[in-house]
Amino acid sequence: MTPRIRFWAEAGTAALSGFLCVLTLVWRDWLEAIVRVSPDNHDGSVEWLIVAALLAVAAAAGVAARSEWRRHALRA
Secondary structure (H helix, E strand, O other): OOOOHHHHHHHHHHHHHHHHHHHHHHOOOHHHHHHOOOOOOOOOHHHHHHHHHHHHHHHHHHHHHHHHHHHHHHHO
């Protein structure tokens, strides 16, 4: 029995959010390079908000995926 699609969506969201969080820590101007707009005039405040938000999403999605995985393991 394979896990539900919900598990894969949550795990993928956690992985992508975690990757983007690390990317933002390493290369702070990646978002400004893509959209060509600097909402904080290069002072870094928006980047720290992005890091915090991505970390929260990664943690929440990771916990949800773990819960879904445990539900799957109990059914199997």
